[in-house]
Structures are given as structure tokens and as C-alpha cells.
Amino acid sequence: MPSRSGDRIPRYAARDGKGVLGMPHAASVEELDRLADAFDRNSIAENTKRSYSSDWESWLDFCLLHRINPLPAEIADVRRYLTQLGGVGGRKGTKLKPKTAQRHLSAIAAVHRAKNHEFDTQHPILKRTMKGIIRTYGVRQEGARALRAGDIAAICAAFRTDLRSLRNKAIILLGFAGGFRRSEIVALDVSDLAFKDDTLRVTLRRSKTDQEGEGRTIVIMPRETLETCPVAAVRTWLKEADIEHEGDNPVFRPVSRTGAESTRLSDKTVDRIVKCAARAAHLKDSYSAHSLRAGHVTEALANGADRAAIKRQTGHRSDAMLDRYAREADLRANNSSAALGL
Numbered sequence: 001m002p003s004r005s006g007d008r009i010p011r012y013a014a015r016d017g018k019g020v021l022g023m024p025h026a027a028s029v030e031e032l033d034r035l036a037d038a039f040d041r042n043s044i045a046e047n048t049k050r051s052y053s054s055d056w057e058s059w060l061d062f063c064l065l066h067r068i069n070p071l072p073a074e075i076a077d078v079r080r081y082l083t084q085l086g087g088v089g090g091r092k093g094t095k096l097k098p099k100t101a102q103r104h105l106s107a108i109a110a111v112h113r114a115k116n117h118e119f120d121t122q123h124p125i126l127k128r129t130m131k132g133i134i135r136t137y138g139v140r141q142e143g144a145r146a147l148r149a150g151d152i153a154a155i156c157a158a159f160r161t162d163l164r165s166l167r168n169k170a171i172i173l174l175g176f177a178g179g180f181r182r183s184e185i186v187a188l189d190v191s192d193l194a195f196k197d198d199t200l201r202v203t204l205r206r207s208k209t210d211q212e213g214e215g216r217t218i219v220i221m222p223r224e225t226l227e228t229c230p231v232a233a234v235r236t237w238l239k240e241a242d243i244e245h246e247g248d249n250p251v252f253r254p255v256s257r258t259g260a261e262s263t264r265l266s267d268k269t270v271d272r273i274v275k276c277a278a279r280a281a282h283l284k285d286s287y288s289a290h291s292l293r294a295g296h297v298t299e300a301l302a303n304g305a306d307r308a309a310i311k312r313q314t315g316h317r318s319d320a321m322l323d324r325y326a327r328e329a330d331l332r333a334n335n336s337s338a339a340l341g342l
Helices: 003-011 027-043 044-064 073-090 098-114 125-139 147-158 162-178 182-187 228-238 267-280 291-301 307-314 321-324 327-333
Strands: 194-196 199-204 216-222
Touching: 044 073, 044 098, 073 125, 098 125, 098 162, 147 162, 147 267, 147 291, 162 182, 162 216, 162 228, 162 267, 162 291, 182 267, 182 291, 194 228, 199 228, 267 291, 291 307, 307 321
Parallel strands: none
Antiparallel strands: 194 199, 199 216
């Protein structure tokens, strides 16, 4: 009697004139390998790829300096590298935060996997070293300082009326109103925006916490004051840049002497735009693009917004994440020093 496994093979391999039974569009092994390689490349977000590439270059520099083999790596050498990052300093001369050092470790592991080498990030020696770095330097993260509503108004008042200023104003007001990450802002296409009545509906097709691309729609409400209305700012930018009907092309683009270009802004440019706008408005503190998102959460909580509503807008998954951005509102509103009777 033929075995069960042996009995399956001829049935599976049988053909009905259209291809393998049950697979009329079966690809060749070579085509499947190419497609699988493409899936592998797409399994990691672009920002993570860039970070890993930079981290790997840092590891190579360390290996060159100490004349050690980077691939495959010895656990003892990686331990020394983590110690360099967390206890002495990275390529810029400053000690790296534990989370960043852990990312460097992940980058080393990723390259090893890509080159078919084994590498255990959970090796007891490496775990002990990382634990020591965390206990020594802590894991507290200094988040971006929140831009509050008054700060946003001051920034808008400092803008001029040229095309680049109109773009920057739209970026800042939309980022603040939507609680968007800078990567989400630059990823927007014109077709992702829909003006309905007096609101703006923004479709985010992919984000940091939605790598599978399920997408979600955010509604941006208008403001009574035209100067700080995100809906009006975005509409004005699209009209003046003459890109209202550009479809699947970027919303936010570089601006040259001849007008809006066709390429997409980088997320680093958004960061520079926020920093420059804050300086132009004479704001004393240091801000970044993430200050827009942090400001949305902080301002909304300070004004009594429901946490569930904030999470729907920003895409945060937990209240714990909101708490990281709500430091200014919570420190003042829930401060026991005000109830000491002095």
C-alpha cells in the first residue's frame, strides 16, 4: 500500500491543462524567490532600514578601529561595542540612550540574518550588559517639548504670504490639529485629502503603528479664527501651489523660484520647518516636528478632551503612551503641592 505522503504527490502534481490542479496561475520557483525577496525587503519600515544602515556603519567603524571581524561577530566584541555606545559614546561623541543601543544590537542581528549567520540578541552576556546599561543610565526618554495653542498662534502670526510660508503654515497647523507624526505628514497624497462641508478628512494609509497598511481616516475641524484654521491653511496651500487636482502625488513638496516642485518633502525637512518657525516666532524653548503631536495631546488633555477621542485622532494604542506626552498638563493639574495649605 502506498504511503499517505507518497499518495499525495502525484495528485498534487497532476495537471488539468490549465496548470497545477488548484493553482492555475502557479509561478516558477525563480519568480517566487524574487517575490519572496521583495516581501523580505518590505518587512522592515523605511525609517528602520535607514537607522539599521547607519548603525551597521557604526559597528563597522568600531571593528575597523579595534581590528576585529564584524561578520560573523563574536559575542565578546559586541559586548564591548555596547559598552562603548552606552558608557563612552557613539560616533557623535555622546553616550547613547539604552533604547538606541538596543537598536544597534538589532541592526547587527538583522545583517547577520540577511547573510545567513546566526546571532543571538538574547545571549546571556548581551542581556546582562544591556541590563547594566539600563540600570546605570535609566530608560527615561526626554520627549519633544509640546507646542501649545498660544505657541502655534505666535508661529502663524510670524508667517509671510509667499508660497513657501503658506506651505509651512499648512504643515504646522495640520500636524498640530491631527496630532500627526512627521512621517505621516510627508506621506500624504492629494487624493488622501477630502474637503467636506467645512471639515477636512485625511486618510492615513500607513503609519508607524500601522505597518500593515490598514489605514484610518482623521477628521480635521475648522477654527473660527482664519489665521489658525488648519482646513483653510491646507486649502490655501493646494490652491496657491496649483496642485488641487494632482491625485496620487504628494501634498507637501519643495518650493523653488518657479513654484511647487513635483517631489515629496522629507520628514527631516518638516523638522527643520518647525524649528525655524519657532525661532522666527521668538519662542524660547527648543522644539521639533514631534512637538506638534506632543502639543496636540497636551493641549487636548488640558482642555478636558476624552482620552479615547485623543487616541482615535492620534492613533495611540494605550493611555500609557498618552501619559508620556501629557507631562505639562498633568504636572500642573494633578499636583499635590497645591493642596498643602501653605
